[in-house]
Amino acid sequence: MKVLALIYTDPRSWETASEAEREDVGARYRAFGDRAGECIFGGAALASPRSATTVRVRDGETFVTDGPFAETKEELGGFYLFECSGLDEAGELVAAIPGAERGAIELRAAYEEAAA
Amino acid sequence: MKYLLLLNNDVRDIESWQKLSDDGKKALRTNEIPKWNELFGWIAEQGLEVEGLELADPADARVIRIRDGEAIVSDGPFAETKELLGGYFLAECKDLDQAIELAERVPVAAKGSVEIRPLAGQ
Numbered sequence: 001m002k003v004l005a006l007i008y009t010d011p012r013s014w015e016t017a018s019e020a021e022r023e024d025v026g027a028r029y030r031a032f033g034d035r036a037g038e039c040i041f042g043g044a045a046l047a048s049p050r051s052a053t054t055v056r057v058r059d060g061e062t063f064v065t066d067g068p069f070a071e072t073k074e075e076l077g078g079f080y081l082f083e084c085s086g087l088d089e090a091g092e093l094v095a096a097i098p099g100a101e102r103g104a105i106e107l108r109a110a111y112e113e114a115a116a
Numbered sequence: 117m118k119y120l121l122l123l124n125n126d127v128r129d130i131e132s133w134q135k136l137s138d139d140g141k142k143a144l145r146t147n148e149i150p151k152w153n154e155l156f157g158w159i160a161e162q163g164l165e166v167e168g169l170e171l172a173d174p175a176d177a178r179v180i181r182i183r184d185g186e187a188i189v190s191d192g193p194f195a196e197t198k199e200l201l202g203g204y205f206l207a208e209c210k211d212l213d214q215a216i217e218l219a220e221r222v223p224v225a226a227k228g229s230v231e232i233r234p235l236a237g238q
Contacts, residue, residue, distance in 0.1 A: 004171060006201070008194055042167075044206065045236040046120060053212060053232040055219035062220045069124055069231045070197045076122070076233070081169065087178050091189065100182040106194040107178045108201070111170040 002041065002110035003082045003090040008074040009103035011049055028098045036093050042081035049075040074103045117238055119207050119215040122231040123224040124199035130174065151223040158221055166218070170203040199228045 017025070033040065052068040068075060077099065082090050087107050094105040136144065159166050177193040193200055202224065209215040212232070219230035 002169065004169060004204075006194065042206075044118070044120060047234040047236045047238075049233070051234050053216065053219075055216055055225055055230045055232065056228075057220050057225040062216075062225075064216055068233075069122075069199060069229045070195060072195050072197075074194075078236070079120075087176075091178060091180050091187070094180055095182055095187055100180055100187075103181075104194055105180045107180065108174070108193075109172040109176060111172045111203075 001084065001086050001112070003084060003087060004108045004110065005080045005082060005090060005094050005097075006076055006106040006108065007078045007080075007097065007099040007103065008072075008106065009077045009099045010074050011077065013102055014077070015048075025098045028096075032096050035096070036082075039082045039084045039089075039093060040080055041083045043079055045078040046076060049077075077103075117209055117211060117215075118235040119209055119212075120233045120235065121205040121207060121215070121219055121222065122201055122233065123203045123205070123222060123228070124231060125202040125224060125228045127198050127200060129227055130200060130202075134173065134175065148223060155221050155223065159218070162214075164214075164218065165208040166205050167207075168203060168205040171201060174200045174202075202228075 049068045054065045054067065054069045056063045082093060084090050084093065087109060090107050094100055094107070097105060099105060133141065133144070174193045179190045179192070179194050181188045205222070207215065207218055209218065215232045219225055219232055222230050224230060
């Protein structure tokens with residue numbers, strides 16, 4: 001089963017982190033990548049939520065606004081896509097992600113067509 | 117440039133979806149297929165590299181936080197918002213303008229929103 005892990009953290013905690021703290025977080029993500037590599041199907045780190053653009057189309061007209069669609073203290077900073085047995089296994093995996101200590105990890109299963 | 121497009125559905129549409137029978141859900145999905153095929157046709161025409169994923173019902177989401185070494189698990193999506201993530205596209209685009217052209221063609225943009233996020237380090 002594919003499970004998406006959305007990493008929500010306070011962008012300010014990264015912006016205000018020292019070089020040593022950033023290196024430590026980077027090293028922990030790399031260690032996680034090595035350890036959970038077999039289950040990791042994809043993933044990416046996102047640029048600052050300030051660089052977000054939100055697009056809506058209403059009555060055929062496109063509206064483009066700057067910034068993320070929701071203003072929350074913690075913002076999406078990146079994601080992993082796992083191929084694993086389910087949400088329980090994904091939950092055990094993400095416990096090792098630094099973002100789980102500073103923010104929150106949302107787990108979402110991929111849509112699967114119901115068996116006919 | 118690589119962009120993540122977050123496809124956010126209106127909560128009201130999600131709630132009416134949840135109330136449908138299995139046949140009703142199937143019929144609604146079948147109805148939507150031509151709109152998505154139009155998008156995939158445009159993507160192919162443009163020669164864009166796009167991968168994507170559709171997510172299951174947000175009601176089945178789970179949120180994990182580690183505090184003082186202990187895992188705190190809660191049910192439901194991370195934020196209570198009027199729109200909830202239903203899927204994503206990861207696309208290689210020339211620039212933000214092309215990413216917006218892609219976003220406005222995603223059927224979800226007509227009822228919810230598509231949030232474009234550039235990847236870090238590019």
